[in-house]
Amino acid sequence: MKDSFVAEAPRPGAARQEVNRAADKPQESSRQDAMRPDSARRDTQAMTPRVDVLEDATGITVVADMPGVSKDSLEIKVENDALSIEGPVSASAPQAMEATYAEVRIPRYRRSFTLSRELDSSRIEAQLKDGVLRLRIPKHEQARPQRISVKVG
Amino acid sequence: MFASMMTYPGLFGDFDRLRRELDELSGWAGLPTSIRSTAPGAFPAINIGNTATSVEIYAFAPGIDPKQIDLTIDRGVLSISGERPSGLPLEDDKVNVYGNERFAGPFRRAISLPDDIDSTKVEANYRDGVLHISVSRRESAPPKRITVQ
16 A cells, blocks of 8 residues: 555656646645644645535535545534635545646545534535545524414404 | 738637747657647546556546446557536526536547557456556567677
């Protein structure tokens, strides 16, 4: 098992790697990262997983693509009003493999969301299947829309 | 009308120019690429590695029924194709959709394999949304040592 294979592959224009790296940075570090202390940010670059966000009357569903992340290594955290999802990409690569081409170069996903007050972060449900994470964030009972009936007097 | 659009390309023209300039800066432009390469962000993302005895291909294709993935090797070209269902509800006014970044629809990617592969010895596994294809190389092709005289 070799976790780092995704980071080793040369890319076209390897001679200009330094420039590449500089050009990659703004894309990889999210806005949330900028708020974290320097030490926490520097050692772990991460890709931003693609998400769909849906809202219905009872809550919000977040669907995130995190291929290569296993159930055990996935981390879902809620701190105050920030929900963050993070997980390493692990793929079983043979020991002696030499990476020749790579579109996935950073073996980690990370993304954070700011929750709003009507969401109940204590009852979040998570389900990970085939690399797709499904988070269900219910709304507080009293925050659900109420139909107000108009009486005709 | 079209001439004026060419002269003042507007917002989208600016984005396109910016993208091309970034491409040039990062060294992508001008270098030879694979004839089957696609635009960045294509689904599924692919990583390829070599060992002495095999070619290892990883396709990052989350949320797909493995039975629906169509894998073929034809004259040294491996194709991965299939269709990814949309996770979004159909025309339902009770659901608001905010982010819609995930790929949905039919996909196809092709990879040209080295000459020494044995297309009868292919293994494919799907785990955690990653399709791992291992194609064996023919045994008759170990690296040859050449003596310098």
